[in-house]
Amino acid sequence: MQATIALAGNPNSGKTTLFNALTGARQHVGNYPGVTVERKEGLCSVGAHTAHIVDLPGTYSLTAYSEEEKVAREYLAQERPDVVIDTLDASNLERHLYLVVQLLEMGLPLVLALNMVDVAKSRGMEVDAEKLSELLRTPVVPTIARTGKGKQDLIQIAADLAQQPVNQTPLVISYGADIDKALLQMQSMISEGAFLKSYYNPRWVAIKYLEMDEDVIVKGHEANPDLSDRLTAVSARVAAHLEATLNMDPETMIADHRWGFIRSIIQQGVITRSNDSDRLY
Ligand code: BGO
Missing domain, CATH: 1.10.287.1770 (Helix Hairpins)
Known part of the structure; x- marks a missing residue:
């Protein structure tokens, strides 16, 4: 079975760069029905298999305030990809975790691409991917989308997760x-x-x-x-x-x-x- 993997992420997290690194020339650009938001899809080899990659519009959140947020949310809720990869800017982690929290609250099978680790490093910062993974109970893979570093591990982990039965328990946060x-x-x-x-x-x-x-x-x-x-x-x-x-x-x-x-x-x-x-x- 061909897995469908959706790429989510804040604008400027390196999502497009990652999409290009994963799919190369095997891309198709269209539109989501009824809106002007671009729908980019592509194929990516994972071992002997091929994964279908859908690049969602960049969003900070999954409220329905912008067309991009509506499109991303409706895609996730209705079309149900097998796995979501959320691209994070490691040098701006706190801000990028807001989308992660919302994806986890939806109960989506999620892998985090901890991108721009080179930028974080140049600013004297290092993110402990293992610790983050433990705390969020979701896989975290350090990547540098610009050079392609980490992309093989990332796609392999996402494809493996896609083969497993969906048993992601939604994150439950207390709201008082x-x-x-x-x-x-x-x-x-x-x-x-x-x-x-x-x-x-x-x-x-x-x-x-x-x-x-x-x-x-x-x-x-x-x-x-x-x-x-x-x-x-x-x-x-x-x-x-x-x-x-x-x-x-x-x-x-x-x-x-x-x-x-x-x-x-x-x-x-x-x-x-x-x-x-x-x-x-
Ligand atoms: C420009 N590391 C580094 N150092 N840069 C990265 C990485 C990474 O891991 N990943 C992406 N970038 P998008 P969204 C640019 O375009 O993929 C860079 O919005 C420039 N352009 O190359 O577009 C990436 O899709 C001129 O940078 O993000 C891009 O999520 C000078 O981050 C930017 C400097 O990536 C945004 C950068 C003409």
Whole structure:
């Protein structure tokens, strides 16, 4: 079976360079249906096999604020690649981990290309790939896309993961007592109703309702208006409570906790100064 591997990543993470290094001349450029966003696909040899590589638009996040984010998210949710490779800029790790967190929350089989390790090194930084992998429970492969370094290991690990049954447990981050409680309630409503099953998991759908994500809510309303309205009511109740008690909306609260999770990963000594081994945090 030919594995489909999607390339995700923040703009300027080196994703296009990596895509070119993996696929060479075996590329095809088209458009996603109904939008002007380019869809680049290509083929890559992995041992005796060939993998199908899809280059997703570069995005900082998977909210649906830009056309690129919508396209990337819909591709991941509906077309379901066997594996996602997320390209990270090692010299800018903290910022690039926000997308990683969202991919892990979707429960996607994920491999991280820790790219630009040469740039990080030239700035006196070294990222401990093994430690990062351990903390995120996902493979991390150091790469220099510009020279092709690490690309063979990367594609082999991604292809191996594609052969395994999907058993990725979605990352669960605590968003504070109020949101966590509402999420549990919404999750069981979503599971019982087999609601929006084409999306990755009930918790993810519940998070989208709390974030008031228009795209998901419209789809949810089309699928089951009654359940969608009940979920919206729970979400509105939480929003009113957070507004009254903390002067905050759920979307900001969720983003804050994601950043808190990322900081806790970084603080566990993932980044060292290469010259004097001082921890950055
Ligand atoms: C220019 N190491 C180094 N040092 N550079 C890299 C690496 C790496 O591992 N990977 C990519 N780059 P994109 P997105 C450029 O274009 O793939 C470089 O947005 C230049 N261009 O070569 O485009 C890559 O697809 C003139 O750099 O990223 C590119 O994710 C001077 O990072 C840039 C210097 O890569 C962005 C750089 C005319």
